Amino acid sequence: MASRLTQISVERPKSVIAVIMVLTFFFLIQFPKIVTDTDPKNMLPASSPVRDYNDQMESLFALHKDMMAVGIVNEKGIFNPATLERIARLTGEITKIKGVVVQDVMSLTTVDNVLSGDGQLIVRPVMDHVPGSQEEIEALQREVYDNPMLVGRLVSADRTVTAIYIPLEEGADAKQVADRIRGLVDNEKGEERYYVAGDPVARDTFGHTMFIQMAMFSPMAGLIMMIMLYLMFRNVTLIMAMMAVAFLSILWSMGALIGAGYPVHIMSSMIPVFLMAIATDSVHIFNEFYFRLKETGNKRQAILETMTVVGPPVRYTALATAVGFGVLVIMHIIPVKVFGLFVAFGTVVIRLMSFSLIPAVMMLTSDRSLLAAAGREDEEAGKGSSWLRRLGEIGFHRYRAVAGAGLILFIAAIAGVSQIHVNNNMVSWFKKGSDIRQADTILNERLAGTATAYIVAESGEPDAMKRYENLKAIGELQRELEGLPVVGKTTSIVDIVKRVNKVLHGNRPEYDTLPTSTEETAQYLFLFGMSAKPRDLDNVVTADYDKANIFLQLKTWDAVAMRGVVKKIEEFKRLHPGLSLEFRPAGISYFNMVWNDKVLFDMIKGFIIALIVVFIILVFNFRSFKWGIVSYIPLLFTILLIYGFVGFIGKDFDMPISVLSALSLGMAVDFSIHFIRRFQQRYAEEQDVERAILWTAARPGKGIIRNAILFASAFSVMIFAPLTPYLTVGLFIAGMMTISALLTILFLPAMIRMLGRWLISS
């Protein structure tokens, strides 16, 4: 089939190119339909239990889905007229921004404080007017720091930070709101510094940046690839053909994705980068073509011969790659499925193009310029080739030392892998110096934390949350959770009851307790409900008083932090077996933890299935179980080394890294397929193991190294990416390809030498 396709492409190159153009046009017209979805929540379908429970609790407790925070920092302290004036003004201006829920903006000027003074119960905004005199400022500070519910949330304990919490209406773009706020802040001329933080800002900024990234870095990687290709092959037309294969596969698969009605998600935004990487496989064709052209001097013959020898390995590497990604389709997470499906599709496109577009373009390229370029290729004398040949010699002759070194590396890699730390943190997807990282760091340092979660206490009976034993248990759980270093603060109905009790009793500290009488509690809560806004009570307890909500502030978005909280709750339940309450986690931090785990374990599961399937393909490819195992070893070893390294440097094994596992499999398998296939072909021709191996190391080996260099250089541009997942992916692809190429050329000769008789007798 492939050779038929190649035949046709050689006979009628122009028609083939025309057909490809028409098809491309069809995929291209899908692009205006593009829909993007940057909300990580959509990693799980709306019907998933955790999402469903989360939605239920959010509406039951009238909680806002999206809440951002603005931190106002004055190192000399915020309690001075100028800073307080700015806080008031900024709060007022923020409420005017479209998309902000006007009535629920929380700031010193809008949040109610419950206090006692002159024998009266006073409920009013913490700062109902900007204080002018020093006495008033002193009084304000006393009031604020007397109410533990405010400290750590609205103001920092060290008096240098205050926060404005901004709930967003559904569908509002947090980045736009954040940009508007940054604009407002730029007009302020004081000594304060301002930080915009919160999950929706990170999410929407990531979304925006992601598309800039797609639009800028994919072409940049492409450009560098082009330059490298030119240095390797010195022929512009051929390079354009190769780049065209990469870009066409990107256009086709993204066009198909958009056309099929899928939104472009965080994961699918990586498809272009992946396809660009996979497309470099056609280097092997050019590599061999140049050697053949120089040998025969006949372009047509060189093309057909090249496709005959390179065709089978290219077909199998493409198959292995497509399968590596294709298995993701049977996973549970929809964006993971979509990603797998369309990378697999793109891989198939690349393969088809390799057998049609590339030969067609080769036919249309002038013979003279090709011959001139090919004249430089010589596996005996070429600089690169002789170096590769030496590498092969080391593997072949000093196989014991190579195997020993391999063993040591293997043990080290296993040790590294055992150190792997599974975690995910969306804020750390931004670089250290970025606005979002800085805001997150400073607010988490000084306030009780910007990451939030809920613990819902459920009793199953009305009025349970007015009973002393239940409130006592909630309070105890709060103390336990606050004992965790990652938990900055917890707030619940218990804090409200204690506060009202104290304030009603002339602020006497001995009343900072829970009353034992249910009636007393009920009346305190009623009093609070009478004095506050409807939402204040709704946020912490249901109308039936059957469920209560503990509001958690975490100092980090780490999935690990929330896992610690969940563990603590389980432990608490175990230690209090008689409790009639059930505690269930919810909220954004919990949700992030759940989807991270799901994506991660889905990717790992997919990876393991792909490992098995790829092995089967290898065995099938070589028609030999033994060769299957030998070709599998460099692949496994590369992956082990990569993840061993991840473990050693202490980089979290997060979502982007787990995505990489699929790629590593699909890519690393290529080199050993090429190497062994070509070795087998050569050995069949001359029946001398050593000569065949050294020839393979020098000639197809050059293709392998070219492929690796191309990769490494193209993806090194990702080092400049503002988002760390892209940086990670770029660095690791570069590292992986280099390691995989070297391991193939060094270890395969050693293994073939060691296992020679066993292997070749088959």
Next chain:
Amino acid sequence: MHRHLTVIALLLMSFLSPAALHAEEPAEIIKRSQEAFFYPGKDMQARVKMALIAKTGQERLRELTMLRMNGSGGDQKYFMYFHNPGDVRGMSFMVYKYPNKDDDRWLFIPSINLVNRIAARDSRSSFVGSDFTYEDVSGRDIEADTYKYIKEDALEGKPCHVIESTPKNPTEYIRKISWIDKTTYLPLKDEYYDVQGSLYKVFTAEKVEMIGGLPTATKRTMANVKSGHKTEVVFEGIAYNVGLSDDLFTERYLRKPPEKWIK
């Protein structure tokens, strides 16, 4: 008698040009509306059922007896005794309302046998945790807004004055549009617009009945259209001019509610 006069006046006016129809100053209409809505009778007794309804449909219910007595110069005294929820029965709330200065408020908490003075705050703050504000329950200072006559309109067949009020000092709303019944002068609907210029709260007088010769909104709703939260208030057993006396509105009765009036 008063009603007949109004009807005759309306009939007469309908023969005049449309411009003359709202010859009445908008501020004057608002003033009459406040009198009809907040001050009918010399005093009033009613059983009030209040439902605070969240977007999800869950309800917090309150039931109370409300006693109101008009004083001089727009002063009013309110006494509220809570019957339900059961565990707050006996809590009583008393308000002395003055048109141009802060209210005086007291609350009795039976479980600790304590009368506490409650500091008055912004009259735009929530009335007993509902979507209504104190102002919505007892009236807004007429001098606080400027008024504009928008148009004539009909709500469910009732001809209305439509008036726009704009607060002179910044408050949580920037604009209020009121539909005021031309016959009874009761506000039938108010629309509140927030600082972003969008509609966020709607008041509706859902049921108007004649009680003791006085038109009375016996069912009222305040809905926050942005949050989906709303409050429904139903007045039952309303009686006007029952003869409440000043000594009822004292701390003594807060602790020991007057059984005669609290049924």
